[in-house]
Amino acid sequence: MRPGIIDRYILRYFLGTYFLVLILILLIAIVFDISEKIEDFITRGATPREIIFDYYLNFIVYYGNMFTSMIVFISTIFFTSMLTNRTEIVAILTGGMSFRRLMVPYFIGTATIALLSMALAHYIIPISNVRRLHFENLYINQNTGERYSDIHRQIKPGHLIYLENYNPDRKSGYRFTYEVFDGQKLLSKLSSDFIRYDTLTGTWRLDNYTIRVIGTDGDKLVIGRQKDTLLEFKPDELSPSLYSVTMMNTPRLLEFIRAERIRGSEKVNMYLIELHQRTAWPFATVILVLIAVSISSQKRRGGMGFNIALGLALCVTYIFFQRVSVVFSTNGNLSPLAALWLPNLLFAIIGAFLYRIAPK
Known part of the structure; x- marks a missing residue:
């Protein structure tokens, strides 16, 4: 079989499985979300048009992109395990194609999804968040009357303000x-x-x-x-929050962070985390696909179920390391850049090891 035919075959199944899993997971998420918030929608007077176009349309874009890496990971394990169980991987390798060459269509599909995800995270989702977050604030979230204490800001060089207590x-x-x-x-x-x-x-x-x-x-x-x-x-300069930061595209966010550094804001690390995760999370897709193909390209005694269980365990571990590193950055001395990229570096090493021991 010619490499071009194999590439198209794998790429078609790779993208098809990804979109199928993405649609199924988002449908399940929407069903659970509706069941949880239907009372708020009714009692607070949200119209069907607002629910569909202002909330759930942007809900799909936001959460679909947030979990893209995990969905690609799970779908890759699922469809590669099917190829392995049908001995198609063995047939391709014994036909003369190297394992490295077999990875090419995977990474073409992964790069396409990762680049699309980055574009969405940096430019599109901040715009869609404006309508989604406005809807949530209007019909879902309760007014908490949040207060801020001991606010220190440098408005411009040499101009310092202080507030003992502030209600935004x-x-x-x-x-x-x-x-x-x-x-x-x-x-x-x-x-x-x-x-x-x-x-x-x-x-x-x-x-x-x-x-x-x-x-x-x-x-x-x-x-x-x-x-x-x-x-x-x-x-807004006294108490900027992640609510407003998530509605800024990356060029606007960079300007905002520079201004907050001048003002001496104590939340700069949180804003930097928001900035770096827009690249780090989509890039993780490439690493997770390398791991997924490496562990699901060989037959195991437990079959597909074992591969999926192993993949889910690694997925949970990755999320755990992400959360721990973000906490260290928010409450400790770990830089936001390191917090978002150290888990990727660690799993890149794991992926390289699994690729090395994968059947060739």
């Missing part, structure tokens, strides 16, 4: 200070017991405020009860 829903906070420095020298300090943002005028209202200006000929002190003023920051 009300756009208000307590114990506010705004300090302006020239190097190590304090030039002015604004203090206020309470601060609230006026969305109509775009100004901040200060209650019980004090303004201290330090000059060469002495300090100038201004005390007042209430003042409306323009300040060089917006409410």
